Amino acid sequence: MIKVDVRRKAFGESEILHDIRFDVADGETVAILGPSGIGKSTLLRLIAGIDTVFEGQIVCPQRIAMVFQEPVLLPWRRVLENLTLVHPTLGDKAARAALERIGILDQAALFPGQLSLGQQRRLALARAFAGRPELLILDEPYVSLDPQTAEDMLELTERLIVETGPAVILVTHSEAEARRLARRSLRLAGRPATVVGDANVAQAEGVA
Ligand SMILES: Nc1ncnc2c1ncn2[C@@H]1O[C@H](COP(=O)(O)OP(=O)(O)OP(=O)(O)O)[C@@H](O)[C@H]1O
Missing domain, CATH: 3.40.50.300 (P-loop containing nucleotide triphosphate hydrolases)
Structure with missing residues (x-):
């Protein structure tokens, strides 16, 4: 409550x-x-x-997790690391599964700046949910x-x-x-x- x-x-x-x-x-x-x-x-x-x-x-x-108007990501870390660094207990497999669910597993090794705005927002959303x-x-x-x-x-x-x-x-x-x-x-x-x-x-x- x-x-x-x-x-x-x-x-x-x-x-x-x-x-x-x-x-x-x-x-x-x-x-x-x-x-x-x-x-x-x-x-x-x-x-x-x-x-x-x-x-x-x-x-x-x-x-508590928060998703802002502009996706707040770590620009110097790869897409996968944006999940695993923020959620150290998540593990590589679960992080990849989270990326697959939002359709950007192929982009796991890219940096956030190499994603479209929509993909960045999906990543920010997935990261928020990954902490349950x-x-x-x-x-x-x-x-x-x-x-x-x-x-x-x-x-x-x-x-x-x-x-x-x-x-x-x-x-x-x-x-x-x-x-x-x-x-x-x-x-x-x-x-x-x-x-x-x-x-x-x-x-x-x-x-x-
Ligand atoms: N750090 C701050 N210092 C001084 N005034 C602020 C600060 N943050 C917000 N305000 C003022 O508080 C009011 C409310 O701002 P807020 O961003 O919460 O509105 P909002 O409803 O979220 O607006 P929007 O829908 O445009 O995002 C505004 O007048 C804003 O100028």
Whole structure:
């Protein structure tokens, strides 16, 4: 169970988040929606423990993985090593199997810069799942991909979620992506941002 209780998050005098409270059950996928600049990435950084300067309390499991808008890979290490160095207990065989599952086993000996953007994103996703996270945080992992590559990524994400079963918090601008991956969506609005909607997708579709 993940418990988020952010009473106040500010940068200097500027309060960004105010009284953001929600729980995420084990294995549940929740989408966070809201306009650009509202504070979605800020909230994710608090949940991931990257930023610890805020008023409130967040209870999270130990094993957390995060996938950013831009794939964060080790550019000076080969594709296979991007898995095995980050997950030393994974082993060569399991790492190769992970690359095969995402369709880039042939590129195992290349460097990340020699992969297409879509392949880099798949590698970042596979690396996140390889640690069998209890909580996976996705910050708009499908932006600026062509429609077919974005669709491939969505399918891959769905498959990996089913196989691995983490709780997932997904930030997206796309209602369609939210509906596809999440059963529940939280909407942020205002300045400072608060939660103005917490609906399961069936309800949201009924209202639309
Ligand atoms: N380190 C920082 N210092 C000062 N202000 C910041 C910092 N990080 C974010 N902000 C401000 O906080 C606000 C929220 O930014 P954030 O990146 O969380 O928004 P977002 O909802 O994720 O936006 P987008 O959808 O465009 O990615 C913005 O006004 C931004 O300028």
